Amino acid sequence: MELIDTFFNLGVLRAALPMLVQGLGITVLLGAVSIVAGLVSGLLLALLRLYGPAWARALARVYIDVFRSIPLLVLLVLVYYALPFVGIRLSSFASAATALTLVSCAYTAEIFRAGIEAIPKGQFEAAEAIGLGFVSTMRDVVLPQAFRIVTPPLTSNCINVLKDTALASVVAMPDLLKQATQAQALAANPTPLIGAAVLYLLLLMPLVRLVGYFEARHRAATQ
């Protein structure tokens, strides 16, 4: 069976497995860092976009438009290969995390904005009538409700960030995809690529299911 030998070669897979697992670890770490940084900065950006002074709102809108338009691969190459010309030399991990965070921040900001705008006006009025300040209105009243609304799209965005980590292989990041291509070159056999694909699936499919679960729960709660 030449096909099984080529794509599902257990010997090759066994030899490549340590590399693949190492790559998976880096992929998960890169994804986690970018997701957390993107969530925090995206929330701040959404608040600026909605409630900042006029110049900050305009700036936030420009940022969001730019980083939702630019292809991630282009941004990644810019950060890694262009910034050194102005003296900013980032490691491949830092470059990848920066590019992923910049883009995730823009998407997350739009998700949070939609969530906050979905909160009924009466909630803001009730908070105002009690005399709550801006910080308390957001922390105690608006954001807890908005978080519930945006959990499904936020989880979707996390999945996208995790998937996009594979692009980091072009800036010499030893992530899962990079390790798999290297193992494939060493063994002259594509089985490690199949192994990497399986690992991506194992990592991401539960998250995809989770989005479905959140959406169903949200539908049930709003009926």
Add this chain to the structure above:
Amino acid sequence: MTINDRSGSDNTTDKATDLAMQPLIRIRNLQKHYGRFQALHGVDLDIMPGEVVVVVGPSGSGKSTLIRCINLLEPYQGGEVLVDGERVQAGRALARVRAEVGMVFQSFNLFPHLTALRNVALGPLRVRGLSQAQADERARALLAKVGLAEQADKRPSQLSGGQQQRVAIARALAMEPKVLLFDEPTSALDPEMVGEVLDVMQSLARSGVTMVIVTHEMGFARRVADRVVFMEGGRIVEQAPPAEFFASPREERTRAFLQAVFHH
């Protein structure tokens, strides 16, 4: 938002001359436009401490707009509102003035993610600087006062409309405000739940709380109000004690309104 400062000076003289008769709320020449539609045409109204004023009138007469202007939930274009001598205007002091003015909404506007107890405790905790334990204690006492001690740990969605509105009243009371505003508090309720909310409001009125109430409940106005204000077309047409207002209204428009209300 632009608010013309029309009578800032005569207020201070009033305050100096007669402190005891100082109105708790003073509304002067209030003007409100929605685009080209004028919702309020220079309304003047004083509310004295301890007074219960019921505002009635056909829908679109500007009565809800009027009380929403008192705590500046609704911006206005001319005139001024003073609460306890202090101008209600946008800026740093606004939240502090609002804390002195409790508001109960037609649609309750409870915080759905918090229990009844935490809905009531939030203001004292964040605005009055009470500890969580103190705020919870105050909230429990107030929920008991509106007959909901047993429901303290339920979410709004687990409560009936009447219960939700009583929680909202407790939430407003928790700030120990100088005045309570009610914006059609029973209009969103099923008929069988109107009574329990009006009962709570009546006992508050009896205990000396200053209240301004927009409502269509004429029986309640007759029983509880010290003064009934009739609005139409963005103006106050007539105001009188309830006995006089309902028995012998002076204005033709008031008579037409009362006739329409009582004969349908």
